[in-house]
Amino acid sequence: MTEEEHDPSLAPGDPRLCSWCVGEPFLREQIETEGSIDICHYCGVADRTFSVDQVADRIAAALQTFYWDWGQDSSSDSPVAQVIAREAGIGPEIAEDIRQFLDARYSSAEKANPDWVPYAKDSYYSPRESVDTRDLNAGWHRFETSLKHENRFFNRHGEDFLALIFTGLDDHITARGNSVIVEVGPGTSYERLYRARVFEDSDELTRAVLQPDREIGPPPPQRARAGRMNPAGVSVFYGATSSRVALAEVRPPSGSKVVVGAFEVRIRLRLLDLSALEHLRPAVGSRLDPEYVECLKRAEFLRKLGLQLSKPVMPSDEVLSYLPTQAVANYLATAAGLHGIIYPSVQAGLSGRFAAARTGIHETNVVLFPSVTRVQAMKKGLSVSNLGAPGEPIWQSVSRNFFLGEEPEVKIEDEAGVQYVVLECHKEPEDAPVAPLFLSEISVLSVKAVRVDAESSTVSRYPKTEGDNAPGLEDNRQ
Numbered sequence: 001m002t003e004e005e006h007d008p009s010l011a012p013g014d015p016r017l018c019s020w021c022v023g024e025p026f027l028r029e030q031i032e033t034e035g036s037i038d039i040c041h042y043c044g045v046a047d048r049t050f051s052v053d054q055v056a057d058r059i060a061a062a063l064q065t066f067y068w069d070w071g072q073d074s075s076s077d078s079p080v081a082q083v084i085a086r087e088a089g090i091g092p093e094i095a096e097d098i099r100q101f102l103d104a105r106y107s108s109a110e111k112a113n114p115d116w117v118p119y120a121k122d123s124y125y126s127p128r129e130s131v132d133t134r135d136l137n138a139g140w141h142r143f144e145t146s147l148k149h150e151n152r153f154f155n156r157h158g159e160d161f162l163a164l165i166f167t168g169l170d171d172h173i174t175a176r177g178n179s180v181i182v183e184v185g186p187g188t189s190y191e192r193l194y195r196a197r198v199f200e201d202s203d204e205l206t207r208a209v210l211q212p213d214r215e216i217g218p219p220p221p222q223r224a225r226a227g228r229m230n231p232a233g234v235s236v237f238y239g240a241t242s243s244r245v246a247l248a249e250v251r252p253p254s255g256s257k258v259v260v261g262a263f264e265v266r267i268r269l270r271l272l273d274l275s276a277l278e279h280l281r282p283a284v285g286s287r288l289d290p291e292y293v294e295c296l297k298r299a300e301f302l303r304k305l306g307l308q309l310s311k312p313v314m315p316s317d318e319v320l321s322y323l324p325t326q327a328v329a330n331y332l333a334t335a336a337g338l339h340g341i342i343y344p345s346v347q348a349g350l351s352g353r354f355a356a357a358r359t360g361i362h363e364t365n366v367v368l369f370p371s372v373t374r375v376q377a378m379k380k381g382l383s384v385s386n387l388g389a390p391g392e393p394i395w396q397s398v399s400r401n402f403f404l405g406e407e408p409e410v411k412i413e414d415e416a417g418v419q420y421v422v423l424e425c426h427k428e429p430e431d432a433p434v435a436p437l438f439l440s441e442i443s444v445l446s447v448k449a450v451r452v453d454a455e456s457s458t459v460s461r462y463p464k465t466e467g468d469n470a471p472g473l474e475d476n477r478q
Helices: 025-034 052-066 080-088 092-105 107-112 134-149 156-165 202-210 212-216 243-249 290-310 315-334 352-359
Strands: 016-018 036-039 046-051 067-069 124-127 181-184 192-199 237-240 257-265 269-273 340-343 365-368 383-386 409-415 418-424 437-446
Touching: 016 052, 025 046, 046 052, 052 067, 052 080, 052 092, 052 290, 080 092, 080 124, 134 156, 134 290, 134 315, 156 290, 156 315, 192 202, 192 212, 192 243, 202 212, 202 257, 202 437, 212 257, 212 437, 237 243, 243 257, 269 365, 290 315
Parallel strands: 269 340
Antiparallel strands: 016 046, 036 046, 067 124, 181 269, 192 237, 192 257, 237 365, 257 437, 340 365, 383 418, 409 418
8 A cells, every 4th residue: 555545544453464464473473363363455365463553553662662763864764664664574565554554643743743753754763772761760760759758668659660670680681691690608709798897096996806796797776877778777788899899988087997807608698789780681572572672671771770779979968869779778688589789889999790801800899688697606715816016006917717705805915026815705505596697807907098089170261251141150259
């Protein structure tokens, strides 16, 4: 049917299109399973058929999701009828009929906005670099607004939205074939996690060295302050996969002391790697399949969400800006069955697991959820050595296995000019459950200087002339 022969008043349901005239596998299967028996307008065969408007609905959704309609012709653009033919695997005559049908359907929208004619014969389309996620972006914005300014607790919209975007999380695979769920613990790349704490008082430093489990491990709930992944009163383990990242994250001032504890992870834990979300492998399927399109949109949204959840937050904005990430962490801990999150360190300037491809080092941030943050208790009779010069108050390195227990009795002993602090602790009960974390080593660092990695920008100042609407800067110096 040519454009001259097209009848704008053509009733929905005519003409009919059979599966033999369609090359796109998903659309062909849909016609074969859901179509009605009728005569195909294009080949004359009596078979399962769809009406043109049924096919047009699927085509319109695909064009909106995967293409930009520019209304112009360039080397990267194609006429709309050609795009329709390519997407559905149909001939030019059928594609032109579908285009005309869509053009007639959207005529009212065209009249309201004459510059937007998506299905006109001279409209051209170019592929999007990624699928259109405007609906999910709007959902996230509503989620943030609701948490910050409307309903912070018992937020049903937030729960439904998080369930939508995290559906099938275990099935997501990166471009390198890795799962976005990372295991840490025995036999993995992450057998140890590191946690640091800054000290400016020597008495507090000494107490931390003598009781590292209590002072370096996660704080008790009553002392837990709100953070990126936890509200106040909920204790989580903020750590890193290297001591360097742990040190950077606590932002120590020059002249302070930092105690870094190495915690062995004694059980297998499942963590979501936010940096892996940026590198999700596109799923395989039909662009005319609504379920597949929704899967692609969720994956594309998750790529952006990984950056959103780990972006730097100014201290003045932390109270409200951390609410969405706290809600996400709580959802993953309770509904998704995960034990924590791996996310990039903005303080150390690293991009997570994928930095290892360049450096050979896995360095990133880690947060463990409350169910797996208990540190193993201290045994009796182990010692901590100060390897500095005799009488030197700075704890340079401590490399002993510790267990948390009762208040230790402290005795100072000298041997060959080296001080030893002997911890006399009560042994943990034999029937005590094994804790997920085991503090195996602590190091004390003296911060000599703090370096800042920054980019400079040039600011030009010029007087605004009368009638000049440019965003210039007036010189207001007195």
